[in-house]
Amino acid sequence: MDPNGSSFQISPVGRIVRPEGGPITVQVDAAYRAALKGLDTFSHVIVFWWAQRFDEAQYRDVLVVPLPYAGDREAGVFACRSPLRPNLIMTTVCRMVAVDEAQGAVQIENIDAFDGTPVLDLKPYFPVTDRVRDARISPDLVGWPEWMPAGGIGLMDGEA
Amino acid sequence: MDPNGSSFQISPVGRIVRPEGGPITVQVDAAYRAALKGLDTFSHVIVFWWAQRFDEAQYRDVLVVPLPYAGDREAGVFACRSPLRPNLIMTTVCRMVAVDEAQGAVQIENIDAFDGTPVLDLKPYFPVTDRVRDARISPDLVGWPEWMPAGGIGLMDGEA
Numbered sequence: 001m002d003p004n005g006s007s008f009q010i011s012p013v014g015r016i017v018r019p020e021g022g023p024i025t026v027q028v029d030a031a032y033r034a035a036l037k038g039l040d041t042f043s044h045v046i047v048f049w050w051a052q053r054f055d056e057a058q059y060r061d062v063l064v065v066p067l068p069y070a071g072d073r074e075a076g077v078f079a080c081r082s083p084l085r086p087n088l089i090m091t092t093v094c095r096m097v098a099v100d101e102a103q104g105a106v107q108i109e110n111i112d113a114f115d116g117t118p119v120l121d122l123k124p125y126f127p128v129t130d131r132v133r134d135a136r137i138s139p140d141l142v143g144w145p146e147w148m149p150a151g152g153i154g155l156m157d158g159e160a
Numbered sequence: 161m162d163p164n165g166s167s168f169q170i171s172p173v174g175r176i177v178r179p180e181g182g183p184i185t186v187q188v189d190a191a192y193r194a195a196l197k198g199l200d201t202f203s204h205v206i207v208f209w210w211a212q213r214f215d216e217a218q219y220r221d222v223l224v225v226p227l228p229y230a231g232d233r234e235a236g237v238f239a240c241r242s243p244l245r246p247n248l249i250m251t252t253v254c255r256m257v258a259v260d261e262a263q264g265a266v267q268i269e270n271i272d273a274f275d276g277t278p279v280l281d282l283k284p285y286f287p288v289t290d291r292v293r294d295a296r297i298s299p300d301l302v303g304w305p306e307w308m309p310a311g312g313i314g315l316m317d318g319e320a
Binding site: 006007008009010011012013028032034035036037038039041042043044045046048050055060063064074075076077078079080081085086087088089091092093101118120121122123124125126127128129130131132133134135136137138139140141144145146147148149 | 166167168169170171172173188192194195196197198199201202203204205206208210215220223224234235236237238239240241245246247248249251252253261278280281282283284285286287288289290291292293294295296297298299300301304305306307308309
């Protein structure tokens with residue numbers, strides 16, 4: 001599948017912890033906690049996670065999926081946010097509630113990932129690179145909010 | 161480093177092609193081109209790429225870096241967009257110029273990645289999940305544009 005024969009190894013840096021009814025936390029492993037320095041100066045973080053529940057599926061072969069929010073019309077996986085895709089890397093922009101660098105705990109408002117989901121990376125949300133004024137979207141999405149709603153959104157809550 | 165002993169394998173789905181003075185293209189491998197179906201109904205795509213030039217460094221051990229744009233003040237790698245980080249996954253929001261599904265060619269306006277950079281994933285830009293109205297940023301970034309500038313931005317042009 002890869003013309004260069006190369007592939008890369010990624011390892012989790014933490015995991016999602018979301019006890020029922022309790023706060024949602026990105027729990028960062030001890031070895032990586034120093035990397036949180038200064039994250040508390042931002043309001044939002046982009047959480048990169050691995051859609052582990054699909055890890056045993058033949059996910060690299062799934063290229064087109066039905067869109068449940070668009071009458072099951074089909075789209076390529078590079079044209080939607082399906083967790084089934086050649087690499088199971090998912091991102092969610094999350095409002096942060098608190099950052100505890102010493103404990104490795106980043107409390108967030110919402111995320112569309114299950115308890116125990118492996119976390120691969122965190123990046124601060126930068127308007128200069130991440131906020132697009134004039135984004136045009138598929139007709140399938142017209143009528144959706146123009147902004148991330150307060151409290152975030154879980155496209156796949158309970159399904160990720 | 162990983163308490164579960166787990167790690168994941170990712171493989172490129174294409175690469176960045178940017179001849180000097182020519183158009184910049186995400187060239188998708190033949191096996192994955194069907195996944196582009198419908199991407200042309202969006203204006204912007206989030207390109208996921210691997211910061212390959214750092215692949216031989218001890219990148220997993222680099223947790224705090226100086227910020228060249230902030231008087232070399234230091235930040236954790238989870239609090240900035242340094243390519244040196246535990247997993248070398250980078251994202252760039254790009255305006256698309258053209259999508260040719262049959263040729264696997266997604267022409268984009270700009271990206272802060274070198275020619276030949278491995279591409280891991282493409283996702284359409286969704287305002288409902290990706291556009292944050294009230295993002296607060298680090299004082300180190302105050303004065304930066306509030307939106308992605310026309311033509312995109314290369315935080316690391318020529319350095320990635």
